[in-house]
Amino acid sequence: MKTIVRLAVTMLFLNSIIANCQPKMVKIKGGTYIPLYGTNNQKVTIDNFYIDVYPVTNQEFLEFVKKHPEWKRSKALKLFVDDNYLNDWKSDTILNTNQNLQSPITSISWFAAKNYCEAQNKRLPTVDEWEYVAMSNENMPDARTLKNYNEFILSWYEKPKTNIQTIGSTFQNYWKVYDMHGLVWEWTSDFNAVLISGESRKDVDKDNDLFCGSAAVNATDLMNYAAFMRYAIRGSLKAKYTMKNLGFRCVKD
Amino acid sequence: MNILKTLGIIITSLLLISCNKNEKNEIAIVDPAEIYIKGTIDAELTSPPFVPAPVGNRVAKKLLVNMEIIEKEGTMSDGVTYVYWTFGGSVPGSFIRTRIGDVVEFTLSNHPDNKLPHNIDLHAVTGPGGGAESSFVAPGQQKTFSFKTLNPGLYVYHCATAPVGMHIANGMYGLILVEPEGGLPPVDKEYYIMQGDFYTKGANGERGLQAFDMNKAIKEDADYVVFNGKVGALTGDNAITANVGETVRLFVGNGGPNLTSSFHVIGEIFDNVHIEGGSTISKNIQTTSIPAGGAAIVDFKVDVPGTFILVDHAIFRAFNKGALGMLKVSGKENKTLYSGVKQEGIYHPEGSTIQTMPDENGKKTAEVKVVEKSLTQKMKDGKQVYMNTCFACHQSEGQGIEGAFPPLAKSDYLNADVKRSIGIVLNGKTGEITVNGKKYNSVMTKQTLTEVEVADVMTYIYNSWGNNKTNVTVDLVKQVKNKN
Numbered sequence: 090m091k092t093i094v095r096l097a098v099t100m101l102f103l104n105s106i107i108a109n110c111q112p113k114m115v116k117i118k119g120g121t122y123i124p125l126y127g128t129n130n131q132k133v134t135i136d137n138f139y140i141d142v143y144p145v146t147n148q149e150f151l152e153f154v155k156k157h158p159e160w161k162r163s164k165a166l167k168l169f170v171d172d173n174y175l176n177d178w179k180s181d182t183i184l185n186t187n188q189n190l191q192s193p194i195t196s197i198s199w200f201a202a203k204n205y206c207e208a209q210n211k212r213l214p215t216v217d218e219w220e221y222v223a224m225s226n227e228n229m230p231d232a233r234t235l236k237n238y239n240e241f242i243l244s245w246y247e248k249p250k251t252n253i254q255t256i257g258s259t260f261q262n263y264w265k266v267y268d269m270h271g272l273v274w275e276w277t278s279d280f281n282a283v284l285i286s287g288e289s290r291k292d293v294d295k296d297n298d299l300f301c302g303s304a305a306v307n308a309t310d311l312m313n314y315a316a317f318m319r320y321a322i323r324g325s326l327k328a329k330y331t332m333k334n335l336g337f338r339c340v341k342d
Numbered sequence: 343m344n345i346l347k348t349l350g351i352i353i354t355s356l357l358l359i360s361c362n363k364n365e366k367n368e369i370a371i372v373d374p375a376e377i378y379i380k381g382t383i384d385a386e387l388t389s390p391p392f393v394p395a396p397v398g399n400r401v402a403k404k405l406l407v408n409m410e411i412i413e414k415e416g417t418m419s420d421g422v423t424y425v426y427w428t429f430g431g432s433v434p435g436s437f438i439r440t441r442i443g444d445v446v447e448f449t450l451s452n453h454p455d456n457k458l459p460h461n462i463d464l465h466a467v468t469g470p471g472g473g474a475e476s477s478f479v480a481p482g483q484q485k486t487f488s489f490k491t492l493n494p495g496l497y498v499y500h501c502a503t504a505p506v507g508m509h510i511a512n513g514m515y516g517l518i519l520v521e522p523e524g525g526l527p528p529v530d531k532e533y534y535i536m537q538g539d540f541y542t543k544g545a546n547g548e549r550g551l552q553a554f555d556m557n558k559a560i561k562e563d564a565d566y567v568v569f570n571g572k573v574g575a576l577t578g579d580n581a582i583t584a585n586v587g588e589t590v591r592l593f594v595g596n597g598g599p600n601l602t603s604s605f606h607v608i609g610e611i612f613d614n615v616h617i618e619g620g621s622t623i624s625k626n627i628q629t630t631s632i633p634a635g636g637a638a639i640v641d642f643k644v645d646v647p648g649t650f651i652l653v654d655h656a657i658f659r660a661f662n663k664g665a666l667g668m669l670k671v672s673g674k675e676n677k678t679l680y681s682g683v684k685q686e687g688i689y690h691p692e693g694s695t696i697q698t699m700p701d702e703n704g705k706k707t708a709e710v711k712v713v714e715k716s717l718t719q720k721m722k723d724g725k726q727v728y729m730n731t732c733f734a735c736h737q738s739e740g741q742g743i744e745g746a747f748p749p750l751a752k753s754d755y756l757n758a759d760v761k762r763s764i765g766i767v768l769n770g771k772t773g774e775i776t777v778n779g780k781k782y783n784s785v786m787t788k789q790t791l792t793e794v795e796v797a798d799v800m801t802y803i804y805n806s807w808g809n810n811k812t813n814v815t816v817d818l819v820k821q822v823k824n825k826n
Contacts, residue, residue: 173454173482244553246457247425249415274457314505314556318458321503325459325480332482333454 114139114341115265117222122231124220125316133217140214140222141338143256143267144275145205148190150197153205155182160201169200173331191255193273193336199328202276202337211339213278216323218340220316223270225263233316242315245271252334276337280323372523374492377402377443384408385446387436390534390570391582393593394439397521402443409436410451411460411479411501411514418540418566419573419664420726421549426571427501427512429462433571434536434597435499435516440466440491442520447488448473454482459503464489465635466497466518474502494522496619496637498595507599511541511559513571515597517637522621529641530588536595537603537632537654537665538571539564546663546694547730549723562600567659569652569667573691576652576667584644586673589613591641592652598634604655605630605638607669608689609648612640629655644671646680651689661692661734693730697787700770714815715794717801724802727795732803735786740807746784748777751807760804760812764822767796793819 119135154160161181165174175196179185197205199213206212214222226232233239245251252273259271269275326332382404386394412431418424429435440446450462459480463472467489476487500506501514517536541559542552546566558565569576576582584590596603606629615627619637624630632638644650652667653660660666666689715723729738732750736742740750750756755777756763770788774781791799793816800814 171483243556247553249413249425249455314508317504321459322457322480325478325483330480330483332480334457334481 113142115142117218117264120221120230122221122224124217125233125313125320133221135218135221136342138214138218139341140218140264140266141211141340142265144193144273144336144338145202146190146256147184147188147192147194150194150205151182151184151190153208157204157208160204165201167329169329170198171329171331173333174198174201175331177333187253189253189255192253193256193268195252195273195333195336196331197276197335197337198331199276199280199326201331203278205337206339209339211341213276213337214340215279216277216282219269219275219277222262222264222266225269227260228263230263239315242270246318252336273334273336274319274322274332276335277323280326283320283324374442375490377490379403379443379445382406385438385440387430387438388534389430389432389436390434390536391576391580393437393519393532393534396525396528396532397439397441398525400441402441402445404445404447405440406447406449407438408449408451409462410453411456412453413456413458415551417572418542418552418568419547420729421723422542422544422547423551424540424542425512425551425554427458427460427509427514429499429501429514429516433513433515433538434534434595435514437516437534437593438499438518440518440520441525442491442494442522444491444520445488446491447486448477449484449486450477450479451484452479452481456481460501460509460514461485461503462499463502464497464499464518466491466493466495466499466520468492471502472499478503491520494520494621496520496593496595496616496639498597498635498637500597500635505556507559508554508556510597510599511539511554513538513597515595517593517595519593526591526639529591531582531584531590532593533582533590534593535569535576535652535667536597537567537569537601537605538597539599539601540566540568542566549726559599564601564659564663566664567601567654568664573664577691578668581649581668581670583670583672586644586647586671586676589641589643590669591639593637593639594632595637596632596634600634601654601656601659602634603632603665605632605640606653606655607640607642608651608653610642610644610650610669613642615640644669646676647671647673649689661689662694664691666691690734691730692734695731696790698770698790700772700785700788715798717805717813720798720801720813721805723795724798724800727791727799728802731789731791732799740803742777744780746782748775748780748782750803750809752778752809754778756803757810760800760814760818761822764796764800764814764819767791767800768819768823793823 117138117140119137121132121134123132158164162175162178163181173196177185177188177196203213224231224233226235226238251271254272257267259268261267262269379402385405385407388394409430411429413425413427415423416426426433452460459478461474461477461479463474465472467473469489473487473489477485479485497518499516499518501509503509541555542565543555544552566573594605612627613625615624615630616639617624619639630638630640648671650669650671652669654665735747736750742749755775766786767789771786774783796819797814797816804810804812804814
């Protein structure tokens with residue numbers, strides 16, 4: 090009897106240790122939805138998966154760099170990162186005085202983000218998975234047609250320097266996930282899957298049904314704009330690019 | 343013999359023909375695509391209202407243009423701020439000056455702090471998207487592309503990243519000039535002016551940081567129509583200047599996104615207008631139409647001194663939405679050309695306050711408790727109301743205009759009775775009054791201001807220019823309002 094109790098206690102103890110070392114993840118129940126942009130407006134089915142509650146922080150990435158020196162600023166291959174990689178850091182392993190350990194890591198390339206996730210036995214989310222989680226607001230899984238949900242996203246585009254805020258400073262959504270909008274853009278594994286050339290008139294040709302010609306802006310238009318900007322930023326990226334407003338988080342099957 | 347003669351005739355005629363041909367070749371226009379370039383220079387870029395030095399008769403060259411996109415907060419009007427997206431940090435963006443046949447090597451950088459990808463579509467470019475596809479650039483990156491200028495004229499450039507309307511409405515436009523062979527005829531003064539319409543969540547004059555309003559933009563219901571990105575960019579100390587006898591050339595563009603400009607200079611006639619920025623020159627024009635995404639080059643000689651007002655002659659835009667600029671001309675008067683009484687301050691912005699003719703029946707309003715603001719805050723807010731609403735007639739220091747608008751500075755009429763003065767602001771006033779010993783007989787319209795705004799502006803007036811320092815409370819304004 091005693092041993093069982095002891096075992097149980099140790100198990101609990103171990104559990105809590107593991108929970109503390111691992112950044113928290115939550116389960117996302119899969120489903121079927123139509124992404125705003127995608128290939129031919131088809132339904133997409135998402136399986137169940139786990140996602141990080143917060144974007145990866147400066148502190149977490151710092152630890153990763155210490156463990157994996159090949160990702161230090163001075164060592165990283167130019168094939169995998171551009172010149173701005175971690176350029177705000179004081180040195181290879183020291184943050185700058187104005188950088189908060191709990192702010193999201195930015196100025197990292199897709200390669201660096203992908204490697205980070207793999208080192209944790211995780212992976213980067215696909216665009217469809219990311220959008221699936223991101224379309225929820227505080228209390229519903231799909232808030233894309235709500236005016237205030239879209240206005241929040243659009244207003245973020247006008248706020249300067251949101252990347253220096255700390256994680257958790259925006260709302261917790263339906264899935265108990267924070268900061269999907271309002272902090273930083275986030276890398277996805279297949280960010281170039283939807284081709285947006287940046288030449289809007291051509292982009293619109295491609296997706297005629299994206300912009301309805303109605304005279305008034307209804308929620309759908311706002312929704313299109315809020316989302317279009319996300320796809321436009323993805324379309325403008327290359328895997329080695331690093332950006333001050335672009336971070337990431339990981340997922341797991 | 344005959345044969346010889348005919349041969350001779352044939353030969354001479356052939357010679358004649360070939361001579362003619364040669365002459366024709368000399369007159370023939372060189373294909374701009376074939377213009378040979380010699381050397382490389384950095385392009386001089388200027389912020390409005392200034393333009394780079396004329397091209398003159400330099401040969402075609404490779405021209406390096408480096409432009410940076412910056413998203414930043416700026417001032418739209420007194421107390422109103424807005425997040426502008428800019429080419430080179432100004433609205434409109436930097437002025438680019440080239441000549442026909444130049445090869446422009448254009449590098450577009452997107453500042454790392456920016457959130458959005460951008461690009462540039464130059465109407466001077468012959469090529470798909472005007473360069474938009476080649477220049478799509480993520481924050482922290484730069485893109486380079488080059489083009490040859492094939493057509494002389496004044497062209498608009500703008501951002502063409504979706505939503506295009508939003509990027510343009512936030513200020514992403516500017517002008518690029520392609521001068522003809524030998525340059526434009528020299529003038530004394532050149533300036534750069536560009537009109538744009540802005541759409542904000544709050545109404546015109548509503549204070550604070552205003553967000554872009556997509557709904558209003560689609561309905562084409564502009565809150566601000568302005569020259570050079572903000573109200574007052576070309577008035578007061580920012581006015582453009584010239585001296586009597588000089589020729590002035592204005593490079594005028596219209597970024598839109600929606601409205602066509604009816605560009606006019608009050609008190610001047612354009613001697614020459616390059617219609618729509620092209621090669622057709624129209625003479626003696628009063629008002630020229632500049633479409634959204636278009637431009638015009640106008641020039642005129644200034645013959646008399648004074649302040650000349652630049653407007654969009656869709657006139658409510660000028661006096662109530664901000665499309666008003668000033669050209670101040672100094673020098674000797676010439677009575678034979680213009681004999682009028684010179685009076686400063688006839689044309690001033692009137693702000694967005696709705697004016698109505700005075701009437702006798704005030705409306706009763708429900709009681710709402712208002713928290714009184716501090717005197718400093720009231721002075722600050724009151725000044726903004728004053729500059730928006732009262733300044734056009736009563737002038738910047740409350741001096742008024744003799745014979746037309748009574749003074750508010752050291753005014754016996756004003757200081758004698760606070761309630762009466764509040765009543766005039768609320769209900770308007772017609773008929774003769776005597777102020778500081780001078781008679782005035784005109785109309786003051788009823789001002790549509792909130793009670794708080796009336797209290798602020800009256801407090802500001804009473805605590806400025808040697809008046810009796812009354813602090814007008816919101817309650818007092820309410821009392822006067824409800825007495826009627």
